[in-house]
Amino acid sequence: MPDTTWPAFDVERSSVRVVLLDTDDRLLLFRTIDSTMPETGQWWELPGGGVEAGESPSATAAREIAEETGLVLPESAFGEPTWSRETTYCHRHVRVLQHEVVVVARLAVAAPGLGAEGRTPEELDSYVGHAWWSLDEVEAAASSEHFFPGTLPVHLRRFLAGERVDEPLDVWN
Numbered sequence: 001m002p003d004t005t006w007p008a009f010d011v012e013r014s015s016v017r018v019v020l021l022d023t024d025d026r027l028l029l030f031r032t033i034d035s036t037m038p039e040t041g042q043w044w045e046l047p048g049g050g051v052e053a054g055e056s057p058s059a060t061a062a063r064e065i066a067e068e069t070g071l072v073l074p075e076s077a078f079g080e081p082t083w084s085r086e087t088t089y090c091h092r093h094v095r096v097l098q099h100e101v102v103v104v105a106r107l108a109v110a111a112p113g114l115g116a117e118g119r120t121p122e123e124l125d126s127y128v129g130h131a132w133w134s135l136d137e138v139e140a141a142a143s144s145e146h147f148f149p150g151t152l153p154v155h156l157r158r159f160l161a162g163e164r165v166d167e168p169l170d171v172w173n
Contacts, residue, residue, distance in 0.1 A: 008089060009097035016060040017048035017149065018078070020069075022111050022132055027156075028069070029138075031129035032148070036092045038172055042128070042160045043146035044103070056116065057081045061103050065104035068123060070115020071107070078103045083159045085149060092122075102149070123142065134159070148172060 019131030020028045029044040049064045051057075058075040088097050095134050113134040116124065135139075135157055142153035149155075150172050155165045 009095045010096045011094055012099075014051040014099045015049055015101075016051060016057045016064065017046040017067055017100060017102045018061050019063065019102060019156070020047060020071075021104065021106045022109060023107065024110050024132075024134075025109065026132035026134050027138070028114075029125045029131055029133055029147075030068075031131070032126050033128055034091055035125055037090070040090075040153070041146060043148055044131075044133075045148035046152070048102075053084075057101055057103055061105065065105070067118035067120075068114075068127075070117060072107055073107075073114065077105045079105070081163040082162070083155065083167075085165075085170060087149065087170040087172050089148075089172040102165075105134075106158065 018115075023078075026148060028047060030047060031042060031047045033042050034040050047065060047068045048061065049068070051060045052063075056075070057080075058078040061078040062073055062075045081103050083102035085102070086098070086101050087100060088095065090096070100114070121126065138147070138156055139153050147153060149167075150170055151167060155167070159165050
C-alpha cells in the first residue's frame with residue numbers, strides 16, 4: 001500500500017516572499033547557507049519569512065523586509081500575492097511544509113545598502129551575502145546556481161509581467 005502521508009513534515013507554516021526591485025529592475029537575493037547541514041551547499045533566496053498571527057501578506061512583507069534589510073516600506077508598497085506555492089524543505093534538520101505567497105515591491109533607489117540589525121540569530125548565521133540580480137542574470141544562472149524558490153528562474157519574468165503563478169508542491173531538498 002502506498003504511503004499517503006507523504007510528504008511527512010515536522011513543522012507546517014505560512015510565509016511570504018518578496019521580489020524587491022530597485023530602480024534598475026534588479027531584485028535582491030540573499031546568499032544563504034545552512035551551517036548545520038553543510039551538504040546542502042549555498043543558494044540564493046528571496047527575502048521574506050513566516051506569517052505571524054493576524055498578519056496580512058503585505059504586513060508580513062513589510063515586517064520581514066525591515067527585519068532582514070533595514071529598509072522600511074509601508075504595507076501599501078507591496079503588491080497583491082499573485083504567486084502561490086507549496087514547498088517542502090529540510091532546514092536545520094527540520095522538515096518544513098510551507099504554504100507560501102510571493103509579492104513584489106519597488107524601491108525608489110538603486111541597490112541600497114542593507115542593515116542587519118533586525119535579523120534573527122539564525123538569519124545572521126544563514127545569510128552570508130546578498131546581491132542585486134537582473135532578470136536576465138537569474139535566468140542565465142538557472143543551471144549553475146540553486147535558488148529558493150527553486151522555480152524562481154522559470155516563473156520570475158511571468159510573475160513580474162502580472163501573470164498569476166500557482167505552483168504545485170516543490171520538493172526543494
